[in-house]
Amino acid sequence: MEPNEVQAAMATAVEDVLETMCFLGVCASGQGIAPPDAGGSTPPDGAADARTLTAELRFEGNSAGAFRLSLPLSLAQTAGAGFLGLDEAAASDAQAAEVVCELANMICGSVLGRLEHSTIFRLSHPELIPTPPGPGHDALSNTRWFDTGEGVLSVSLSMQHEYAL
Amino acid sequence: MEIHVLIVDDSPAMRNFIRRVLDLSGLEVGRCLEASNGEEALRVLEDNWVDAVLTDINMPQMDGEELLRQMSSHSVLRSIPVLVVSTDRTEARIQKMLTLGAKGYVTKPFLPETLRDELVHSLGGSDGTE
Numbered sequence: 001m002e003p004n005e006v007q008a009a010m011a012t013a014v015e016d017v018l019e020t021m022c023f024l025g026v027c028a029s030g031q032g033i034a035p036p037d038a039g040g041s042t043p044p045d046g047a048a049d050a051r052t053l054t055a056e057l058r059f060e061g062n063s064a065g066a067f068r069l070s071l072p073l074s075l076a077q078t079a080g081a082g083f084l085g086l087d088e089a090a091a092s093d094a095q096a097a098e099v100v101c102e103l104a105n106m107i108c109g110s111v112l113g114r115l116e117h118s119t120i121f122r123l124s125h126p127e128l129i130p131t132p133p134g135p136g137h138d139a140l141s142n143t144r145w146f147d148t149g150e151g152v153l154s155v156s157l158s159m160q161h162e163y164a165l
Numbered sequence: 166m167e168i169h170v171l172i173v174d175d176s177p178a179m180r181n182f183i184r185r186v187l188d189l190s191g192l193e194v195g196r197c198l199e200a201s202n203g204e205e206a207l208r209v210l211e212d213n214w215v216d217a218v219l220t221d222i223n224m225p226q227m228d229g230e231e232l233l234r235q236m237s238s239h240s241v242l243r244s245i246p247v248l249v250v251s252t253d254r255t256e257a258r259i260q261k262m263l264t265l266g267a268k269g270y271v272t273k274p275f276l277p278e279t280l281r282d283e284l285v286h287s288l289g290g291s292d293g294t295e
Contacts, residue, residue: 020274021182083178085185098178105176105223106273109252113272120258123223125175 006115006142007031010155013110014146017103022082028147033070033154035145053097054131055104059112061121065159067108069100070131075151076100101126107155115159167195168288171213173206173220173232174250179273183219183250183280190281203227207235210242217287219280222251222262230265237266246287250280 011029018024028035051073058066071079073096080091080099091099104126112121143156170187174180180199187194198213200206202224210218218236222229229249236242246268251258254272262270268287271280 017274020276080178084181095178098176102176102178106252109273110254113252113254117255118257119255120261121253121255123252125223125225 003142006111006157006159007144009111009114010107010142010144010157011146012114013107014144014153014155017106017110018079018146018148021103021106022079022099024079024082024148024150026146027149029144031144033143033145033156034152035147052131053100054129055101055126056129057104057108057126058124059108059121061112062116062119063159065157067104067111068129068156069104069107069153070156071100071153072151075148075153078150079103097128101128108157111155111157167193168216169196169198169214170194170284171198171200171206171209171215171218173200173203173218173224173229175201175221175224177201179221179250186277186280187284189277190284192281192284203229203232203235206232207242210236210245215245217284218245218247219250219284220247222249222253222258230262233262233265233267246289248284248287250275 015026018026052070053073053076054068054070056066056068076096076099077090080096081089083099084091084095105123108123141158143154145152145154172180172183184197187197198209198215200209204227206218220229220232233247236245236247247266248269248271249262249267250271250273252273259270269283271283
């Protein structure tokens with residue numbers, strides 16, 4: 001599978017999930033964990049002290065691997081409010097965490113379905129993990145950032161082929 | 166006609182989303198029950214009659230596939246239409262669930278009208294709004 005194919009599937013899946021479920025658009029995206037002008041060592045939204053939520057899940061089928069979604073708490077709260085249909089502009093921390101896990105589940109399922117049409121995958125329950133410390137540290141093999149205008153999120157996917165169950 | 170539904174999903178956020186979609190769908194939704202996995206769903210169905218079950222697939226304890234299998238082999242529960250709502254969009258999975266007895270399949274993410282239309286279709290085409 002070509003890296004470009006994975007990157008394209010990630011882009012389509014993220015845009016589809018954010019627009020359909022959270023009413024958030026994507027105004028820019030690219031490879032890597034953050035836009036080049038973010039300096040390469042700051043959290044995705046550029047704020048040095050921003051709290052970031054990271055959800056991870058594992059999958060297995062003909063291929064096995066892991067998927068991560070990372071986004072600043074402020075963006076998670078905005079996405080959560082859209083997802084849950086809240087009147088308030090932002091979801092609570094707990095609601096935001098819940099929605100981030102569900103978004104990770106949907107984006108991962110959507111990416112895998114676009115990459116392997118005839119394989120049945122089993123996805124683990126998404127869990128919040130400590131956010132890896134900066135770009136290049138513990139990043140999964142394919143990583144892409146997305147700027148929503150409300151903040152930047154990143155998704156990462158590693159996939160090992162010909163995995164025997 | 167008022168319809169009663171059971172939403173089965175391990176994500177509280179997704180159960181909330183589906184409930185909201187149903188509330189805004191124009192369907193006359195009566196009781197909207199919830200369960201977080203297949204086992205819990207079967208317990209709910211022991212005591213409550215519903216017109217349709219909307220279920221995820223990947224869930225702990227008992228997944229949606231096993232729930233569908235058990236409902237299909239049950240003399241009473243087999244008559245309840247099951248609509249699968251899952252992130253899994255692979256053709257192999259969709260065909261498997263339909264073969265096991267699902268009346269419809271919606272992939273996440275979905276538009277509210279898609280869920281509504283599939284639910285109406287699963288119920289036999291009558292949405293109770295006419």
